[in-house]
Amino acid sequence: GENVEQHPSTLSVQEGDSAVIKCTYSDSASNYFPWYKQELGKRPQLIIDIRSNVGEKKDQRIAVTLNKTAKHFSLHITETQPEDSAVYFCAASMGGAGGSYIPTFGRGTSLIVHP
């Protein structure tokens, strides 16, 4: 089955710095790569995703890059703010019958943004 490795497990930055979280996956058939943000005491929520037919996607201060050859994808957050502090999870999945995607999650990165 799929295996997703996520690094680092903890990331501490100063407000205004950039943050990068990296994930690698093992199954070359995976074609959907979402990122979820989980604030303390809250549910995970999708912040950005990328499908295998593109190499990069941006949404304001966040971006995701995908390298299918190397089987890794990364989350980039620029101009970090204290409200970016949260646990971030990457996932990899493959579209199956009936549109089902069964994700395998990374173990999470705790991002701390110091004011």
Add this chain to the structure above:
Amino acid sequence: DVKVTQSSRYLVKRTGEKVFLECVQDMDHENMFWYRQDPGLGLRLIYFSYDVKMKEKGDIPEGYSVSREKKERFSLILESASTNQTSMYLCASSLRGEQYFGPGTRLTVT
């Protein structure tokens, strides 16, 4: 706006009890999932369902079962709760890959 709800936010049960965790979604999604979340281990898939009465084991199904009698409702059952099942349980429904999570149930087994 997708809404996924879970029957309890906090639950305390004794070892050996049968425990039911319920999840309801209101967006007519085909796919529903149960995860447990433990510090440092991320989200681990227990079971998923891609249609009514259909279920598939995830990565850690031992000690759990599920039921999906109606499309909107997916239940997780702990047949005989044990202390190592103390955890946060998250339900999700999914459309084209995006997961919509419920608020979670923090279960403590004493």
